[in-house]
Amino acid sequence: MDNNTSAAEILEIPKPRAKYGEGSIVRRGDRWQISFYDNDGRRRRESYSTEAKAEKALKTKLVLKETGKLDPAESRATIDSIAVLYLADRVGTAPKSYSWLDSVWKTHLKPFFGGFLASRITTEKLIEYRNERLESGASPTTVNKELSILRSIFHHGLSEYTPSKVSRVPKFPSKLAEPPPRQGFLTDAQYDALQLHAKHPWLKALLAMAYTFGFRRAELVGRSQRNHPPMRAKQVDLQNRTIHLFAGETKNDEGRVVKMTDEVYNHLRVCVEGKKPEDAVFTWSDGRAVKDFRGSWDKMTKAAGVSILLHDFRRSAVRNLDRSGVSRDVAKKITGHKTDSMYSRYNITAEADLADAAAKLEARRKKVSE
Numbered sequence: 001m002d003n004n005t006s007a008a009e010i011l012e013i014p015k016p017r018a019k020y021g022e023g024s025i026v027r028r029g030d031r032w033q034i035s036f037y038d039n040d041g042r043r044r045r046e047s048y049s050t051e052a053k054a055e056k057a058l059k060t061k062l063v064l065k066e067t068g069k070l071d072p073a074e075s076r077a078t079i080d081s082i083a084v085l086y087l088a089d090r091v092g093t094a095p096k097s098y099s100w101l102d103s104v105w106k107t108h109l110k111p112f113f114g115g116f117l118a119s120r121i122t123t124e125k126l127i128e129y130r131n132e133r134l135e136s137g138a139s140p141t142t143v144n145k146e147l148s149i150l151r152s153i154f155h156h157g158l159s160e161y162t163p164s165k166v167s168r169v170p171k172f173p174s175k176l177a178e179p180p181p182r183q184g185f186l187t188d189a190q191y192d193a194l195q196l197h198a199k200h201p202w203l204k205a206l207l208a209m210a211y212t213f214g215f216r217r218a219e220l221v222g223r224s225q226r227n228h229p230p231m232r233a234k235q236v237d238l239q240n241r242t243i244h245l246f247a248g249e250t251k252n253d254e255g256r257v258v259k260m261t262d263e264v265y266n267h268l269r270v271c272v273e274g275k276k277p278e279d280a281v282f283t284w285s286d287g288r289a290v291k292d293f294r295g296s297w298d299k300m301t302k303a304a305g306v307s308i309l310l311h312d313f314r315r316s317a318v319r320n321l322d323r324s325g326v327s328r329d330v331a332k333k334i335t336g337h338k339t340d341s342m343y344s345r346y347n348i349t350a351e352a353d354l355a356d357a358a359a360k361l362e363a364r365r366k367k368v369s370e
Contacts, residue, residue, distance in 0.1 A: 032051045076117060083153050085165065210313035243260060
């Protein structure tokens with residue numbers, strides 16, 4: 001050994017071990033790796049090309065940690081794993097919407113975003129998805145709903161788990177402009193024409209119930225993907241002339257009871273007499289429960305010269321209840337609307353109503369001037 005060479009130049013003397021919480025620097029090949037714990041107790045590691053850069057970075061990270069300004073760690077969770085957790089939660093908290101959410105994820109969102117780290121999904125990627133869906137023919141309303149599901153998946157991963165499965169929620173693009181809600185409704189003359197051309201007893205009964213009480217499609221013939229059973233004979237009490245919608249089988253999970261009008265009673269009696277309690281009210285001539293009736297509906301509407309959807313009957317029922325002087329509280333119990341705002345959306349004003357209002361104003365003016 002040369003007398004002018006120190007032992008430190010021959011042997012690499014390790015640096016003293018840092019105290020807990022101060023982090024550490026370790027050489028890994030030609031890189032320098034810093035290691036420290038963030039505010040969530042997660043170990044963070046980053047590497048740099050020189051020791052000086054590593055020391056500077058570690059000092060900065062610890063200061064940011066101390067002041068609470070340290071950026072959260074990038075999660076390695078994929079959007080697939082976050083979606084699975086979200087959907088599992090929906091099974092327990094929103095079972096009726098689960099099937100729809102699961103279908104949207106598997107049919108549209110997963111084929112596009114599947115496999116991506118949640119932290120790598122950017123606003124640009126969201127806009128790319130939005131544009132692709134629009135080009136495929138999806139409506140703005142549909143695309144907005146799909147992106148709202150993806151946003152819910154992110155927020156669920158961010159807020160429901162410690163440590164979070166998601167390190168950040170990307171900035172979602174502004175919602176697309178949606179067309180105004182459908183304003184269709186039915187006049188009494190159109191309803192009579194449809195009844196005249198309805199070829200099946202069950203269809204006549206369905207029309208009467210929808211037009212009188214505004215029952216939803218699922219409340220009448222059911223909907224398997226939303227766990228809505230069809231209306232059964234046991235829900236129709238001919239003796240007391242009442243119809244029962246059971247709690248847990250309606251959209252808002254609340255039960256309802258309505259009193260039949262003579263028209264509804266006469267049509268329903270034909271449908272339920274001789275049936276067992278669990279039999280469906282609306283059945284074909286061979287006893288099969290009515291599920292898909294698009295063919296019969298199209299023939300009836302074309303023959304009657306009326307272009308209408310079944311949901312338009314719900315709007316019409318709200319309007320008829322209001323025009324008949326039924327109080328809003330009672331009307332909401334009949335139709336199943338929970339809020340005044342939702343009920344008001346269905347209370348469509350027809351041109352004939354406006355003409356009637358103008359005539360009443362005109363009559364008032366004439367009476368005052370007399």
